[in-house]
Amino acid sequence: MKFLWEVGCEELPPSFIPIAMGQLKVGMEKVLREKEIPFSKIEVFGTPRRLVLLIYDVAPKQAEKLLEIKGPPYHIAFDGQGNPTQAALGFAKSQGVSVDELIVKEDRGGKYVFAVKVDKGRSTEELLQESLPDLLYSIYLPKSMRWDSSNLRFIRPIRWHLALLDDKLVEFKIGEIISQRTTYLERYLEKPYSPQDVDDYLRKMEEEGIVLDPLKRKERIFSEAKRLSESVGGSIAPSERFLDKVAFLNEKPRAFLGKIDERFLSLPREVIATAMEEQLNLFSITDGAGKLLPYFVGVRDGGDIGMENVVEGYEQVLKARLADAHFFFYEDLKVPLRERISGLSGIIFLRGLGTIADKVRRMKHILVLLPVEESVKGKALLAAELCRVDLTTHLVGEFPSLQGTIGMHYALIQGEDKEVAEAIYESYQYTIGPDGIRTPVGRLVSLADKMDTLAGAFHLGLQPSGSSDPFALRRACQTVIDLLKEENRFNLEELFEATKRAYKEEMGIELERSEELWEFIRNRVGLALRESGIRYDIVNAVLAGDIGNIREVFARAKALDELREDEDFVPTVMASVRLINIIRFAQKRGEQVGGDVKVGYLQLEEEKRLYEAGKEVEKKIEALKESGDYKAIFKELSSLKDFINGFFDKVLVMTEDNELRANRLALVDFIWKLFFNQFGDLSQIVLEG
């Protein structure tokens, strides 16, 4: 049998449809498995107006099962002569079988009587009636609403649903709506359609041009749009995201070609693309050289009747948007960026941290303090000065998502250095790469901008909480980490110091090196480490140490991760754990641990040897640090393991003698610090077996 369920809705948000499809499929499979109903395949489709679930070759009912129900022990059910007692009669009656049908079986060392029954299984129809409402209600809703007097919540109103098992209507309720043998096709067709059976439904949909399968819609949209773009000698290169969005905005897609007034093509290409793609869901068309052609492809939901109205309508709307942009573009260019700088003092950055002009001054101050080559620094300072100026332009007011892009274009038109212009764009970006932060100047400006925001916001106590992160501090922090990971001229500690001085000297604001900020950065570093594939326990070990140099933190973690299969790895970690265990034990007893080791107090051979070996390793690490070769450093530390084990086997650290005990703890601490300063807390590492 074939089962069909169509849930008809008022226009569903495009981002929701694929989520709902996925959950319906998984949920339906789970239900059928749990209820033991055989089937061959489940398909779930979605359009803006309907979610459609299909089950192929579904059995009419659950499989039959033999059930053996345990009754009383044999010696109670039957008397000495083998005649049934009242107990047997009663049990047989309660199970609806005759006494003759009872069987006797061994169970847990005793003989018992059993009633054998056939569970015929419940019908698929009944089980679907029961489970489908819950299946729908269990879909995760990013935002939900009510629309009638039932308390049903969904993402948009549900207006009908149709459920057919082959040709039979399966009746049940969703909220107040009873399933029916009726579907609605195109919105303007007055008459609904009542399919004979599931196949008739699918046939009718196809006949009407309603493409249920989003993948097929996507293919159709792409190939039609491609064909149209080629008809004017161009091509399209839509992102997957954009194609998906268009596919989920239409159920009967029909592409059309429209014209753009050529005089608007002098606008920056991103402005035109934003007006088209983000605002109107239109495809832009480019020629072989990547230049925009004066055409676009739109997708209409519906047939071909009156297509000329649709084309003209979209052309008009696009024209109005681009006319606005065009007007603003030339208005903006009347005042060069450099003359707009003073306008930044009228825009508040964050209350308590001054205006955007103040922020720009701080960014420049930070850049001045950073130890970088003068040639790069000069450009970075100019880029910082200009990087927020586009906020004063009309075009950014119109297209806020193009902050930075518009600044870059204006800078280029006004003859600013290319690297400076690009850095204006990059200062607004968060990711590193060809479309994001990519130039040496851009890296510096972006770092100064993000660190200034991060430190300033924490100073005001505006740290993100839960899902609320209005100032995008998580992203800012991530970018700082990504940039510092590849930075060898200065580290996090130095960048923060520069930021602190900038706040102090420009604003008189005393930033604290607050635990909250450091903990926040530490968490983000941990996330970045785990995302780079490093195991969580190694991440924890490394994060327990100092994170003032992000590049080193990554190098340490990577070295440990690569060494974990090494034969020396486990014994070395175990030896270091012995050190920290005794330190923690002593600290719990109120001992002071630390201070210099007094060579004169080293009595036993094993103490002396450990100390000397430690001193030796300390020197070697110092020499190796320059190279950043953390594997070699770990090898050096590994060489201490036998000395550590020898020490613990022979020397009683927690001796009665106060001076001796203090000195031995100082020795243990000295050795532990050798590990800790390089790799953090190795006792965080989970050793298997």
Next chain:
Amino acid sequence: MDFQTLLHKLDEFWTKQGCLILQPYDVEVGAGTMHPATFFGALGDNPWRVAYVQPSRRPQDGRYAENPNRLQRYYQYQVIVKPAPPDIQKIYLASLEFLGIPLKEHEVRFIEDDWESPTLGASGVGWEVWLDGLEITQFTYFQQMGGIELTTISVELTYGPERLAMYLQKKDSILDIEWGNGMTYGDLHKAMEVEHCKFNFELADISSLLSLFNAFEREAHSLLDRGLVFPSYDLALKCSHIFNILDARGALSVVERAGFIDRVREIANRCAELYLQQEAIAR
């Protein structure tokens, strides 16, 4: 179809749907939603069907009448139907047909657009409706009003009559719309538009606006303390409009904006609560 005929046709259509045709409210508002007929009408469970034109003021949107699509004062045609009928989408589409737009020959789209009015403590779920790409209506199922989660859901349809008229008359600028009797929209509104932009953006006196805001807010709360809903609500509307002018004047930082919005919402929420209490007593 000229502008006044368009408005009459909408009145005619919605009259047939059982709506009372009301008149605009006489306090400056940013949207038709702020008319008491919508704010209070959406509260409670009594059936309610109204339609009306509401002049709406958005000081920020002014462009000195130089932009063909944007004004600081324009009209909204507002329909409220409570409870929302199950076939409301169809009824709405029929209203477009009634205006002489054969939908088979056009594309109507419902583009996800959830609506929120922080100053009214109101929110809803819905769409903007596009006619061949042009946004002509906001279609919303109210979920909350005056901070109160609604039990009976109203649907709100807000038509942009200027947009519709431009579409029907094939005009590129709002100012060129034919209003009626040979007069254009621009003839009637242009001078007013330019002067109001000058006021909103350049001349409005910030300190007197601030003190008016404070005075109206104080009075609203004291009237609420004495059980007066409607005068308090008027004062909330006045505060809201003053806030919009201050915003257009660039007198508010992001944080301050949030503070002012909270203060207006506080009044609106109190009005809604008191209204429902009094309604319950009256029953």
